[in-house]
Amino acid sequence: MTFPRNKKTWSLLATLSVIGSLSLAYAQQGQGVVSSYMPVDITESFASIMARMKAAKPQIEKAHSDLLQARYDLSDKPARDATMSQGKPLQEGVRVKLSSGATWEQLASMTPEMIRDENLFPKGFYPLPHPNHPEGGMVFPKFEIDEIKKQEGRDLTRFDLDFDIPDHFLPEFPAPIYLTTRPDLGDVSKGKLVTIDNYYEIFNGILNPKQIEGLRLLLTPFPQQQFNQTEDRRTEKASRGVACLDCHQNGSTNGATHLVGDIRPQEFRHRIETPVLRGVNIQRLFGSQRALKTVEDFTEFEQRAAYFDGDPVIATKKGVNILERGSQVHFMAEFQEILDFPPAPKLNIYGKLDPAKASPAELRGQDVFFGKAQCSACHTPPYYTDNLMHNLQTERFYKPELINGLMAVGDGSIKTFPLRGVKDSPPYMHDGRLLTLEDTVEFFNLVQGVKLTPTEKQDLVQFLRAL
Template identity: 55%
Template sequence: MTLNPLSATPAAALALLGVFLGSGSFTLALAQDEPPTRTRADAVADAQTPQSVPIERPEQRKTLHDRSNLFDVREAKPSSPVFEDQPKQGKISGFDFYRDPLNADKPFQEPAAIMEKEIANKPAVMSAQRELLERRYNLKPKFDPEVKMSRGKPVLVGPTVKLADDTSWDELASLTPEQIKDRGIFPYPSLPHPLQSNGGQVFPKMQIKMFPRLERFDVDFDLPEEFLPEFPPAIFLQNRPELGDVSRGEVVSINNFYKLFKDILTPVQLNGLQFLLTPLPQEEFNPTDDRKSREASLGVACFDCHVNGHTTGQFHLNPDDRPEERRFRLDTTSLRGMFNQQIHGSKRSLRSVEDFTEFEFRTAYFNGDPIHAMKKGFPVLDRIHVSHMAQLQNMLDFPPAPKLNPITKRLDPAKATESELRGEQVFFGKGQCSSCHIPPTYLDQQMHDLHLERFLKNEPGDGPIKTFTLRGIKDSPPYLHDGRALTLEDTVEFFNLVLELKLNAREKQDLVAFMRQL
């Protein structure tokens, strides 16, 4: 069959012409393609948003009865006049959890008043967070000219953190933890949630542009887009590795999952994916008036946070600590390589994908409080559907690593640069990285406590946190459980201090070069 670019559609002709002219032209041609026209941007938003219609029938008109204050809870008549002589006149005059929104300042506070107040406070909240970030980090992005994520987003170069007291990295590394703590100059304190008192899931602006239903009225995402993973992220399947990235440049949603995967996944896996894309009520996004979205919401889906089975940097508060001020920020982690992981949840140490799937809904969705879940909507997922969701998650693979030996997942010397090979030696030697990050998955299925309170005056430390895989790590910034390390260079500097490694500048640079190949 002969392909004639002149007989194709304009977009196809450009693409075919690019093939004939070379890969550079092909990339340009693809970049000029228009995205497909969609009549429905978000089926979930359509489902939860009624359409405005003209008032044409008598029953549509609001009557005086409809507009009266008869329905105000304060107008309810007591079932007995005896209550007049009883304590509190038989009323619940204090907080009523089912009636009053979470963290309301007083009983009977109207949700609309809470929303109005928090909308007014939002600019100050985000301004304070921006000032904090600018004090800590250099937020002007510096891109590596060659290294890209799986779909082509440039990888940032660090370190980005600003050192205190005009200290250098070498000087800082020469100090003991006690000296760093006494001087208050540890450069990587915890990264806080911008609105700790409300907490909850916060989505990046680039995601909200596509899915406005994920916007909150009280708080915004804080880190610049350049410091986040790709959106949309690539998807790799361990049952069809020959296909490479199967996302086809789309964010998988309830709109398109069947079209994209009906010929790739099994019916069971498709059913699991459907449930992972189905919104369920959550603390901040739910059908009640105790929420942080302007409009009532069906909730959020698992893949709203774990976009395409990966992440775009969404964060919330860990559900495992109390009181509220003791909880810490927790970034959404990637689901890639779940089939090779035996411990799930940063703090909960869950031992199966099924338990993780079921328990995540009961904890992260409602801050670890089943009473909140009962108020806001708590559909019980039966174990059959949970197993289907787990089967889909177990199909998610790491991105290809062409410089690694396919069996050992160590560098192939014939493909690696000298810097990468030196970095591998640091990783398995002086850097002590392989103590926790063991090939081929580069994790040890354990939890570890770094005891950061050794370095910080006013922070108690986070206790044990699970080891996260380093496979495909360049696709998953920012780093550490709360995103405090914005680049891999920051991560290396962090561990150089915490583990007291005394790495020199070249060793640190080589170590980053190696990790970018994982």
């Protein structure tokens, strides 16, 4: 069927877009993909858009909250013997809930086909939807919003949506900053969130002029899909935009989330959690599909396309910032490439445990990591990445399902993220579906079919905490 493109049709598509039902702009009347583009001309007033979306917010957030409650134990249960680099307690224990009557041992004894046919794959192992998947866009945790507003007077609050993961599952804030160029200084941030207001006083005398300029650009807000000057923004007041380090706070992560820009239609787009920038100097693949080969490529791509859902037409309308490759992009990359992993005093120069410093449980966990669990097939020392992509074929375990606007059909190929400093960057997986290291061990034990014992799982967690 050919869909008529008259004025009335485009008006309908524009209205659907601002509601957030982007998938309907791609597929009309069940006829499949019609267009990869979002409507540019918005015919509804901003006041009307905001009023309608504010009214819809409670129901949208309840649906997502119900999903999280059904999947996870979200209670605050800090570990008594494990913290992040600056002292925030790690959350411990398996938080993914099982179907009634099921056990982890039972699942580990079943084939993927049996788990799929009996619908026993834990719901917390399914892809995690965005807090409002049909709408999407950047969403920030409240502690980041509050500090940016305090320092800069810039408001990252969305009127239509709040962040979803509880703070106790998120990285410490502000995160420490370690530099490959000055390991003797330890945390150079001195407990402050680095912003456009304080970066110079913190880093003058530590960075060279190019790096300082690169940091300034990383802290400068530029227009983005939801944070801009247009009538289809998602902030009450016209916004200057977002900065790179609004998500990558202090070169780490605050858990902020959005959707990848390189997949259509909307329901097939993956939620993506902000990855840390620590250790980008040893990484060779960037971007949600890892098609970018340098951090310079990624920096430029983010500003030109990813900020605007991969739509260059929308980017032009909202005020895309075109960076100059030979100076600005280079300066930004030069700063990013000196962000170091947090110290790991129990590791030797080869990235493995020093027997004189490690506990018996950590040493046993290292043996499991390099042996039965087969973790090292992808996560090779000293940084615990092979700089490749791997497909876990999670779709073996469940049938395709539409979950709060997300079509769960598997994850495809995923980059091997470095595990150095992994305890400092929960939640885990590219979409943040795994809240703790214990959840992560259970996930890979099941998906890989390695059948670890309860003791081996506990020891493996102890080893991961030491990286």
